[in-house]
Amino acid sequence: MSDVVEKTLTALPSLLSLDSQPGSGKLSSTSKLGNLIRGITELTSKHEEEKLIQRELSSIKEQVASPNTSMRQMKELMVRAIYCEMLGYEASFSYIHAIKLAQQGTVLEKRVGYLAVSLFLNESHELLLLLVNTVLKDLQSTNLIEVCMALTVVSQMFPKDMIPAILPLVEEKLTHPKEIIRRKAVLALYKFYLIAPNQVQHIHNKFRKALCDKDPGVMTASLHIYLQMIKENPEGYKDLTASFVTILKQVVGGKLPMDFNYHSVPAPWLQIQLLRILSLLGKDDQSTSEMMYEVLDESLRRAEMNHNITYAILYECVKSIYTIHPKAELLEKAAKCIGNFVLSPKINLKYLGLKALTYVVQQDANLALQHQLTIIECLDHSDLVIKRETLELLFRITNAQNVTVIVEKMLEFLRLSKDDYTTIDLVGKVAELWFIETMNTVFSLGGDMMQPDIPNSFLRLLSEGFDSTEEDRQLRLFAVDSYVSLLQGEPGRLPQRFLQVISWVLGEYSHLREGLEPATTLRLLAKLLDMKHTSSETKSWVLLAMSKLCEGPDCVSLAQELSERHGGSLDTVLRQRVQELRHLSEDAELRASVLPRDAAQEPLEVDSSLSFLDGFVSEALSAGAAPYKPPHQRQEELAQAKALSLEPYGLSLPISMSSCSLADRQSPTLLSMSSGLSGNSTDLSHKGGSTTLKLDGVKRVWGKDGYLAQKEPVEESAQVEVPSPLCSPSRQGGADSTHSQTPTPTPTPEPEKEKQQLASSLFVGLGSQSSVCLMGKSEQTPQRFRRKAKGQGSSSGASEQISNSHYSTQSTVDNLLCNNLLDSTVTSDLAVSTPEQTPQLSQEVATTNGTCDAEQDLIEETDPGNSPSLIRANSTVTADPPAHKDPDRPKDSCLSSHLPAELAGLSHSEIIPLCSSQNLDLSACHVQKEDALLLVIFIENSSDSDIEQIGGGEKPQCVGVPVFPDGEEASGSRGAGWDGVLPAAFWGISSHAVLLQTSINQFHQVHCFLPSDLLLSMALLTQSMLVSCFCLTSLLFLCLGRPLCVSTEEYGTLWLAFSQDTKQNLALLNDGQDPLTATLDVLKNKLQLHVVDIIGAEGIVACRLLQGQPCLMHCRVHAGSLAVWLRSPVPDLPDCLLYHCQRALQEH
């Protein structure tokens, strides 16, 4: 077919220039149009074309206006006008003549008239009213063609108000003997239904009749209506399910006349339509779904032919099967079908396969896993559309663990794409995935326990924005959207701080969302005011937001109502806000000047000395008021009576600021934070310093039983199941705050960066088996590993190459590893360290190294020739051959005797076999030095022959890799890259890619003398270790924790310096006389802590990491348990320490 077109089309240029071509004969009838077209074709510039068309138009104008122009000429003129309009030149003068032509012409001319009308005019055009009469007349005509034309123009456009005028006539046509008329009438009615549903309500019965029409064409047309109506109200049409199923059965069974076959598929478009209807009907409805299982199965079975259109049917089938109530058997078949799509070499089918996957992946993530290789291929596909679809798919399977990689991919794509639409769409998704979502989780989980500067820096980031305004807008829009929907949900469950953030964002940015009435937002916000849990601080935020939003009469009345309700509040701040709201809502000008829109990023000058109040103060003083007393002075007076302050190391700064801060446009936390530095509730400030209020603050810090119990589930999971996505955001939140607390005082507004820790690959955390507990993690390691080997392919080309070329090695290593890890985790014992530790170590290797040369090219690194042997100097080769391969423990003792002399005396972990090839065994352990941690790798030649550079054949070699060096002592041997200081964020915050890359690199550096397959094994090994290592970071503490000896005073200073709070109740040991001392002693012995002081029922404990990061613990005996409160600059450290405390106490 296309050949034919091609053939004729290639003749086009010659046709236009030569008159005598055979094809030109049929063109002569419209010679003037021909002239015009030829003229246009010869033109070279847009400008000339414009001139020519204008000339043409004026000539047409002249002629149409002339009374002598016949209808036939008019028709010809109309075609020319249509042509000009199509090119984008307006010919509005001809509109009225088009209507006239439709009115007065013969059938042929009428047709052109109607065509011109339908091309020129639109539903709301005033001239269209002139057409109503013509349509009426034609509908009543006996000429079928005229009726058809009238129906066609009606379905294209008809003034809504005039529908009643012609409705009876169209309705009547439903019973017309000619099926083509009935069919068009049905579609015309469908159009009416779309633009004015109420007006066709009474003829729903007739639709049913159309559905039962003896002509399949009419029935097909009626399905348009049913699809629409069922979409709107599936409940109302359940009774029709059986009919649709019967129809589909008949169609599939080939009961329709042959005419309806298309490429010998019976009525494919009809099938598609029916399948869509069925899926709508069967959604969330088991009994209805059961009715259609059979026919769906039949459709799947029948649609086997290899033609495009059968795939269209299959695709719909699959979608239906996944939409309706699931049936295992069908799902299986559908999944297979999707597989065919995805794997198809035809790109269109691949596209649909991805679409189908995207659709089903939320229900069945395993399906994506099955096709991950294809998905990854598609990610690098040359077709951007496929790429985008793949990203869409990834977007759906994003979870806390793979978010980094996916976002990375999206950004990568973003850099490639020039298309506006894609950009906006993706930026939105990235923003959503990354930021707002993350922050939402952070806020909802972290809740009120969070440092006040987190919401603050979040808001600041939101208001200051990034480089591109479009991105900013998107981000804000997303925030607004997500918050509005949160408020529409159950706002009562959100923490106060989050509500404050929400209020501010809505106040600032809700105008960005088109179609969101300020009044709607106001009502949502007002709802917050009525909730009894809402604190008065939050209420202030809410009211401030409302003041910003107040626009229009609706809002004024709402404001008034509020001011009546809350005007009498006991809280003065609240009262003030309400008054402000009322005044501002009434005076738009004032509001605009007080609270200008988008002014949040403008710097605000704060007169911190409050000099403008000097006059007022002196006046008050002269009037006999008491002079101002700084708060700490007041505090002292208050606290005198108490032995040990309930607010242990609190530093009370002026707190009266927090309320006044609300008045300006800056986010209020900025100031309230400064007031609440000690973690005190800022509520405190609102109401002068009475005892009740003080308790209020304390309650929040320590928590009563009930309060802590509420928090417990989250905390618990945070400790035991380290990589659980649930707890990660809260830790992220923590991480963020640490940043802002460490020496540089500027708040770092990028909490999301630290999430990378959890991302290991795209498909992590998918599937039903993805449990999050420690054990579960390791048990699924084999599968995870395999996945990764593939998944990694996309992120680092080199490793993919390796794993492809050495598949066999990979699998052996694979097996070895799983056995290993399985065994070890089941018996996971803390005292005797197991394979788990090696992963950690390797992570350390990676991370440490990652700091120095992460940016080096991977390829270069993997080249053994190039890689500098940094560690080799440090490696120690040892003596005697061990016996032959004895499993585990005997070997352990054998190997341990090969430890280098300087390490022999130190405690080392169990030596665990890592992997082995035919000739080589690899084992590793770690050695705990006073000031460092070493990873020792044993390489053992188990064969009799020599292996390349590993000489003597039978001697195991061992290599010590300092994974956690300390001080200057080791620095000499460390080589260039080791700067001796690990970053503060050491605790497992590094993207997976970097980890992998650098760990491979590390192994190369260590083992540049090893055969390549072994290197490969090690690379793979590292990979798998990394998988499991992030669930084990907590174990690290055992290797790295050291006591921190400080005095009580130093402790107090340190305590104030950190803000990362973790609180938990621990079991109290009861065997001793003094439970507190006994408990702390146990902890001290087991975990190398330093007990600084014990005062009454409270104790303070300190420890540090090898490298120096401290962690402080404050313990208090409370209601039979030990309430501990931890602070540390390292976000994960408290969690980790808590975990070990729990373990230690349990074991005791």
Place this chain on the structure above:
Amino acid sequence: MIKAILIFNNHGKPRLSKFYEHYSEDTEQQIIRETFHLVSKRDENVCNFLEGGMLIGGSDNKLIYRHYATLYFVFCVDSSESELGILDLIQVFVETLDKCFENVCELDLIFHVDKVHNILAEMVMGGMVLETNMNEIITQVDAQNKMEKSEVRIFDHENSQSPSYI
């Protein structure tokens, strides 16, 4: 629902444009230009679907197109249409044109815009697929052409006296 049907040649010259939803004149031209821009830079061996132009209503919509020699046939549809179904509908459309014009070429579309519109009207009505059977479409079109032919004969007869420009 089908939102628009566009045909343009390899240089982006519109040969037929039919919108089933109202857009302003300027927007229509912009849509044609943008669509051409999107479609023309795609290779032959990529998929026939394109998602979301900015102009024609955002993310719900997609472009489904086929490229025949010098012409692009583009259908802009919303999510309620089946992608492959529309793709075959384009094929049916082109085959029908081919039958009606006996080896259709770009020139036919230029000089018989009205006829092409009429054929289209038998396939798609108000944005809904009305008929997918080529024979049925041709029957309908033929029935209408019968009258036309009788008139054209007279027209040709009259016209034969005036000099032909082509």
